[in-house]
Amino acid sequence: MDTFIFILEIIGTIAFASSGAMIAVEKKMDIFGVNILGATTAVGGGIMRDVILGVTPPTAFAKPVYILFAILTSTLLFAIVYTTPDILHSKIKNKIYDKIMLWCDTVGLGIFTVLGIQTASRLVTEDNPFFFIFIGVLTGVGGGVLRDIMAGETPYILVREIYASASIAGGIVYVVCRSSVGEASGMLLGLGVTVVIRALATHFHWNLLRIR
């Protein structure tokens, strides 16, 4: 189980670090800014979760491995774009690149949502599903909110179709199913629901109600 969670954590870290690093690259930040924004996106949600749960120091500071992976990912992406800057301007950019970025953000959202719930239920004995799901959503969206605010953008969560709602749906599925299907399967199920809802919403341009 520990290995399973660690693998999820690393995948989520790499996915979110990529999304933060690439926004920094697009904004022409230097290699350090790219690393800072990548790392902030990757561990920001987890730090918020730990601060809320009273975990001191937060895991991201106590165990350097996550920030290390975030920095490796960010530096690698910077190196790729630095050596082949045409990547950002080529015709294929709009199609493939945007799709990759969307997947990184979506996978990170799904993974950190279930990881947040998992951490909260390990630390808080009282069974409070509402609270667990909230912590999950905070963990899932926190890094992206910091990323967008630092980059001077309106946070994704406020303007993108079906973003936090996908995270909430995945969280509910995990919390509801885990007693019957087990922790690991419950996490994969919740993560899958978040990713599928967000992917479908993007593909079919589902939108939530909006004032005209």
Next chain:
Amino acid sequence: MDTFIFILEIIGTIAFASSGAMIAVEKKMDIFGVNILGATTAVGGGIMRDVILGVTPPTAFAKPVYILFAILTSTLLFAIVYTTPDILHSKIKNKIYDKIMLWCDTVGLGIFTVLGIQTASRLVTEDNPFFFIFIGVLTGVGGGVLRDIMAGETPYILVREIYASASIAGGIVYVVCRSSVGEASGMLLGLGVTVVIRALATHFHWNLLRIR
């Protein structure tokens, strides 16, 4: 006393949720963004207070009722504007609407200032008036600062005439008077001072010194 505090909390929650939700509506966010910004404004200051005081998990997460009221308020406001969008563009908008928004923000500011002080003095035994007032101001302005940063605006507190100063004045009055007039009356007095100062400042266009 508990009932009295709970009623204040709910009024403050509804007032701040309205101010956050309407800014989201004006920015053409979807129903989810409206709920997120409403809830963040309503519980943001209290979460900052609890993190500073070491209350884990913060009350907003442990007791869902506040977020629930924030969501109900935001969804209701969204529904009203969605069904009658002319509200935002009619002639009366500037007059009445702006006034309502100002009152929501002002009432929330006053209520959360005294609630912050009340929570701090319950949890911290040492009598430190400076610290209590600071926590009060943080609780009062915190949600609005988050709202403005997420909405991409310069925080109210930095640019509006007599904003944090009204909160500080109300906090001082509460802290000074409560031993003589009692907790509940002290809170109403402090809250009243904040609201009256801010209302007068807006009505008479009082301004603090500013570089020309």
Next chain:
Amino acid sequence: MDTFIFILEIIGTIAFASSGAMIAVEKKMDIFGVNILGATTAVGGGIMRDVILGVTPPTAFAKPVYILFAILTSTLLFAIVYTTPDILHSKIKNKIYDKIMLWCDTVGLGIFTVLGIQTASRLVTEDNPFFFIFIGVLTGVGGGVLRDIMAGETPYILVREIYASASIAGGIVYVVCRSSVGEASGMLLGLGVTVVIRALATHFHWNLLRIR
């Protein structure tokens, strides 16, 4: 030692308060906005550090002296510019003023980096250099990040040449040297390294890699 640390804290507080206050002045904020931004810049990094380390309430709230110095500094600067507004528009402004602002920010960065490490090592018994340096950088850059986000600017740390890297270098020097040269000398050494690197980088326009 306590006196030495206190003197560093006050110098850092004044330096960062100045940098925050002057940005508020440039943005034409009123006297209260200037004080809020000055105080937030001065104590923001320390509050983040204390929240991460589980120090409740954070030192800035428990001991009013730091916020008091920040307010005195901000009010004094406001008064100077208010009485002689030409300062901001004179020919000499670009040369001297920008240099003073840079030094304030640099000295604050250096001081709060070593102070953050010092606090972390006092509170956390386990010897984790990586963690200490991280807390140091967070303490050093935290106030400036809040200042920039509240002022609506892209955080310095993301776009300025050699900013967080100077803080990291100073932090490493302090952590490595303190066992041999002692705490106080180690702090001065680390602080010196941060300041010198940042000063040299600005003078010679050193830049980190950046996508063209």
